[in-house]
Amino acid sequence: MKLYTFFRGSSPFRLRIALNLKGLPYEAIAVHLGKGEHRKSDFGAINPQQLLPALVLDDGHVLNQSLAIIEYLDETHPNPPLIPKEPKARARVRSLSLLVACEIHPLNNARTLAYLRKQMGQSEEQVSAWYRHWIADGLAKLEAEMTRGPGTGKFSHGDAPTMADCCLVPQIFNAQRFNCELAPYPTLMRVYAECMKLEAFDRAQPSKQPDAE
Amino acid sequence: MKLYTFFRGSSPFRLRIALNLKGLPYEAIAVHLGKGEHRKSDFGAINPQQLLPALVLDDGHVLNQSLAIIEYLDETHPNPPLIPKEPKARARVRSLSLLVACEIHPLNNARTLAYLRKQMGQSEEQVSAWYRHWIADGLAKLEAEMTRGPGTGKFSHGDAPTMADCCLVPQIFNAQRFNCELAPYPTLMRVYAECMKLEAFDRAQPSKQPDAE
Numbered sequence: 001m002k003l004y005t006f007f008r009g010s011s012p013f014r015l016r017i018a019l020n021l022k023g024l025p026y027e028a029i030a031v032h033l034g035k036g037e038h039r040k041s042d043f044g045a046i047n048p049q050q051l052l053p054a055l056v057l058d059d060g061h062v063l064n065q066s067l068a069i070i071e072y073l074d075e076t077h078p079n080p081p082l083i084p085k086e087p088k089a090r091a092r093v094r095s096l097s098l099l100v101a102c103e104i105h106p107l108n109n110a111r112t113l114a115y116l117r118k119q120m121g122q123s124e125e126q127v128s129a130w131y132r133h134w135i136a137d138g139l140a141k142l143e144a145e146m147t148r149g150p151g152t153g154k155f156s157h158g159d160a161p162t163m164a165d166c167c168l169v170p171q172i173f174n175a176q177r178f179n180c181e182l183a184p185y186p187t188l189m190r191v192y193a194e195c196m197k198l199e200a201f202d203r204a205q206p207s208k209q210p211d212a213e
Numbered sequence: 214m215k216l217y218t219f220f221r222g223s224s225p226f227r228l229r230i231a232l233n234l235k236g237l238p239y240e241a242i243a244v245h246l247g248k249g250e251h252r253k254s255d256f257g258a259i260n261p262q263q264l265l266p267a268l269v270l271d272d273g274h275v276l277n278q279s280l281a282i283i284e285y286l287d288e289t290h291p292n293p294p295l296i297p298k299e300p301k302a303r304a305r306v307r308s309l310s311l312l313v314a315c316e317i318h319p320l321n322n323a324r325t326l327a328y329l330r331k332q333m334g335q336s337e338e339q340v341s342a343w344y345r346h347w348i349a350d351g352l353a354k355l356e357a358e359m360t361r362g363p364g365t366g367k368f369s370h371g372d373a374p375t376m377a378d379c380c381l382v383p384q385i386f387n388a389q390r391f392n393c394e395l396a397p398y399p400t401l402m403r404v405y406a407e408c409m410k411l412e413a414f415d416r417a418q419p420s421k422q423p424d425a426e
Contacts, residue, residue: 048354065312075300088274106315116333119343119346120333122333133328
């Protein structure tokens with residue numbers, strides 16, 4: 001399999017964790033988001049969404065959107081499971097994942113921040129305030145959800161890592177990179193620390209990628 | 214089942230379509246997003262994410278995040294299916310759904326626009342330009358994905374409605390409300406028109422809700 005990735009991107013980071021947890025080897029192909037390589041026609045021919053990640057299967061089939069790819073991997077390589085068996089538990093893991101993927105990340109990714117800077121003429125200070133606002137808003141919702149339980153265990157759901165942890169960890173990395181206050185989220189930080197003890201999470205982190213700067 | 218909904222919200226609209234397609238009756242409870250009712254403590258006690266929709270099952274269990282709820286409904290009420298059986302087809306339907314739910318909607322929902330107006334002091338004209346920028350960006354990606362195929366049929370995927378259509382239709386409604394140019398997306402508009410011929414989609418639209426203004 002070929003993974004189109006960028007060391008700092010949150011969505012490819014999710015997928016690197018999932019691939020590592022599943023024990024699936026892949027060839028990493030770096031697409032530099034900062035240099036706009038994802039908008040060039042050769043990548044567009046592979047992924048018409050022009051977004052990372054994209055996973056090209058050995059038969060040439062292209063998958064995109066990180067959560068859709070993780071679901072695919074879980075269906076085709078069931079062990080270890082990244083989504084539990086019981087429908088309400090599955091709904092919870094998906095909801096925790098979507099809370100990161102829909103409510104936090106889209107507001108803070110590179111192209112959104114670029115629009116605020118260029119088209120709206122916002123200063124770095126204003127852009128940082130925006131970033132931290134949505135981090136704080138989203139992580140507070142996630143903390144509330146995870147402390148309400150039941151379901152939260154050693155990890156976001158239960159005592160083994162799931163898709164929810166694949167989403168949580170990259171979001172915490174991003175928050176740290178922008179110096180966001182993380183003390184208000186003790187449950188999230190406890191789970192984050194637990195995840196980072198695992199080789200699958202550690203090896204997926206930005207600084208350990210071949211394209212890291 | 215009780216559905217916490219708001220007539221104009223895009224995410225509850227997705228779920229109303231899915232419930233109608235499944236033939237599942239529900240009691241609608243309106244939560245006025247414009248008046249901030251979702252941020253009040255009584256709704257927070259039901260849904261700690263303080264977002265719509267929330268679906269309360271007959272046993273009192275609360276589900277949230279529209280795509281997680283649609284997946285749950287599809288697992289517990291399999292007919293008619295809203296997600297196909299084959300893993301690559303499932304990945305495609307999820308990817309099309311996530312393209313709307315992650316790349317377009319979060320940038321254009323009420324709280325995002327409110328931040329641009331209040332905290333960033335942007336004019337209505339600037340807010341509209343932002344709205345239309347992300348609509349155009351996201352719908353172009355979706356059109357590219359749907360014309361590339363294979364998979365697109367009478368509907369977004371195949372000849373029966375799926376979760377992807379539950380996401381597409383509310384997004385087109387929103388685009389129309391903000392007078393976005395839709396001519397560049399003939400495939401999306403053809404599928405949209407096909408969907409709106411179905412009673413399940415028609416009955417779910419904002420103007421036909423009990424809380425419509």
